[in-house]
Amino acid sequence: MGTLNTILQKLRHGLIVSCQALPGEPLHGAEIMARMAAAAEEGGAVGIRANGSADIRAIKSAVSLPVIGIIKRDYPGSEVYITPTLREIDELLEAGADMIAFDATRQKRPGDSTLEQIVAFLHRSGTASMADISILEEAVHAEALGVTCVSTTLSGYTPYSLQQEGPNFELLQSAVDRLSIPVIAEGRMNEPAQVQQALELGAYAVVVGSAITRPQLITGRFMAAIRKVAVNDGNDGSD
Numbered sequence: 418m419g420t421l422n423t424i425l426q427k428l429r430h431g432l433i434v435s436c437q438a439l440p441g442e443p444l445h446g447a448e449i450m451a452r453m454a455a456a457a458e459e460g461g462a463v464g465i466r467a468n469g470s471a472d473i474r475a476i477k478s479a480v481s482l483p484v485i486g487i488i489k490r491d492y493p494g495s496e497v498y499i500t501p502t503l504r505e506i507d508e509l510l511e512a513g514a515d516m517i518a519f520d521a522t523r524q525k526r527p528g529d530s531t532l533e534q535i536v537a538f539l540h541r542s543g544t545a546s547m548a549d550i551s552i553l554e555e556a557v558h559a560e561a562l563g564v565t566c567v568s569t570t571l572s573g574y575t576p577y578s579l580q581q582e583g584p585n586f587e588l589l590q591s592a593v594d595r596l597s598i599p600v601i602a603e604g605r606m607n608e609p610a611q612v613q614q615a616l617e618l619g620a621y622a623v624v625v626g627s628a629i630t631r632p633q634l635i636t637g638r639f640m641a642a643i644r645k646v647a648v649n650d651g652n653d654g655s656d
């Protein structure tokens with residue numbers, strides 16, 4: 418328990434930067450993600466969220482921050498892709514993740530793997546656990562199973578959760594009100610003011626990913642603004 422509390426203390430009221438680039442993304446590669454993490458640490462982040470053993474190892478040797486590890490892996494017929502089975506948990510423990518995050522939704526999981534199995538295993542190993550949820554009921558269930566904290570990561574990514582462009586502050590607020598364990602705000606936090614709002618609503622910490630570490634998406638947001646001006650202008654530059 419001591420270790421769990423120490424990790425939580427380090428994350429308290431802080432910014433966790435998610436440093437992820439999947440195969441096919443321009444910044445894919447462990448060395449690049451380690452540099453992203455070093456930049457996040459220099460900027461004041463208190464923790465890093467990272468995907469895959471190679472990235473986690475590289476990041477752990479580049480920064481002194483706690484790393485929340487996940488493994489995104491697709492299984493045939495499964496709707497769950499964030500740390501879906503005990504196999505990924507084993508790999509994350511081996512890679513030295515300080516906390517392990519996993520899908521805690523009610524969606525279809527691979528084979529006979531269960532959420533209960535994952536939480537119980539992490540409990541026995543003494544590793545801090547973060548349940549990625551999409552609706553309040555999943556947060557309540559995860560707390561009852563004994564997870565260390567929950568994160569609003571999957572709101573908008575399950576068909577039955579609120580679909581919207583910005584962060585789901587309603588879910589955050591209701592989870593903070595209902596749960597006794599820390600609630601982390603994660604997902605579509607694109608502006609510093611939203612991070613502030615999340616902390617004011619009682620978020621224990623905030624995870625920001627794409628708005629800091631996916632430059633292709635950041636560029637796209639600027640381009641959307643540029644396109645609006647071009648439309649308003651009525652001038653397409655052809656004359």
Ligand SMILES: CC(=O)N[C@H](C=O)[C@@H](O)[C@H](O)[C@H](O)COP(=O)(O)O
Pocket residue numbers: 435437466487499570571574603604605606624625626627628
């Ligand atoms: C839904 C899903 O697979 N989320 C992933 C979870 O690790 C990441 O791709 C996100 O970048 C992360 O949750 C941070 O969110 P945002 O990038 O919106 O700040």
